[in-house]
Amino acid sequence: MTQTVKLAGGDALPMVGFGTWQLKSKTAYESVRAALDVGYRHIDTATLYKNEADVGRAVKDSGVDREQVFITTKLRPQDARNARRTLESSLRLLGTDYLDLWLIHWPTGQNEFVPTWEEFLRAQDDGLIRNAGVSNYSPAEIDRLTEATGRQPAVNQIPWSPAQHDPDLLAEHRRRGVVVEGYSGLKNTDLRHPVLTGIARRHGVTAAQVVLRWHLEHDIVILPRSSRRERIESNFALDFRLTDEDVAAVDSLGRSG
Template identity: 80%
Template sequence: MIRTVNLPGGTALPLIGFGTWELRSKTAYESVRAALDIGYRHIDTATLYKNESEVGRAVKDGGVDREQVFITTKLRPQDARHARRALESSLRLLDTGYVDLWLIHWPPGRDALVPAWEELLAARDAGLARNVGVSNYSPAQIDLLTEATGRRPAVNQIPWSPGQHDPALLDEHRRRGVVVEGYSGLKNTDLNDPALTEIAQRHGVTPAQVVLRWHLEHDIVILPRSSHRERIAANFDLEGFDLTAEEVAAIDTLTRTG
């Protein structure tokens, strides 16, 4: 059973997603096929990644009903002036009538913040995106969007790892009802840190699995990426062990940002 978190509109967002950044052509296709075969039901892509067609084909060929796969793509800020056209291009490449989540990849210039958000909301109202959100936004920027439109982002996708996390920032999102998706959780972590290797040894798992499980203990959505089937499987296999409160607290102290 895949753990999920409910988005404001009621959509169930799987806490474990498969990231596709830097996966291209045949590798992207085969990796997404492997992820779906292993059990992932949340695939994260973006216009910037240039792999939407391979992701779409893998979902189509994967034998899983489209309604069972949560697909996210992202709008480049420079495309915000013609956002609808950019989304329609993404939908053609993905070969689907809608995405489950459409994010703006990072904030555009201040004058474009609200207009870009209005474009995402219009796409949601038109049924092209079931949920809309942001990526790499600050709480103040989220407040600006909410105050201007009365509608807040469902999600903010931001860097999150034991070495780069901020409990106060997480609280700011929770208070606003915005789900946090963490990216680069493994890339920004020293997997040889003794705190992680000792916990991993205790549970008979890898340090990477410990880091990903730590995210889940904090209800952070994770988006691990790999092109190796065994690693794709290991990153998904996180339900066979639990971290104790003490272990979670020990990992929390690895932060460099305080």
């Protein structure tokens, strides 16, 4: 599954990423190794996850060229005043000279709101990160950053699932040219729902695969996470397509409660 979306700066972001939230130490290492072996080329971590060293070691030991792996990590809001020092720590732990994407994990306090974004842009100008973005921001908050600096986030990583599907919010991001990355899509979904199991049966896949493919049909980047090899593989095996009727049926789950 090598579908990509082009970021504003021109980089290709693989639309199927591997999430590492709650994966610790040996499990994080082994899961990232398995993901890279399966074919994932986008790995998502965060300072908060406390597994950057394990992720970095897994990338290094995988034998996959660093340039072929899109690595994202995130800054905790409480580290905003030490953003550059935190970035340098992340780079050391990950064993890399640069990040492909650095995100502000949540909006910071008002005093740091714009200065943190300015620090991200300096890091980009200095070549320490290739792309700068945010997570858990509203379109209005994104606009504040853009209006203050003239440069907008490349990505906004936000929770997304059939139950949370919001076409208007998606359109607001599209209008700004901001790529949406959805997280917790499976965690926040009833995979036994008859709409999902029915579509899964017709395509010969699992309900989880239907939900992940549905995100891709909406051009939303996904970050499924698992420590089980067979789940890591199935979450990546998304080379089928949903029909327009399938997509509309899954969309309707949000409206039906």
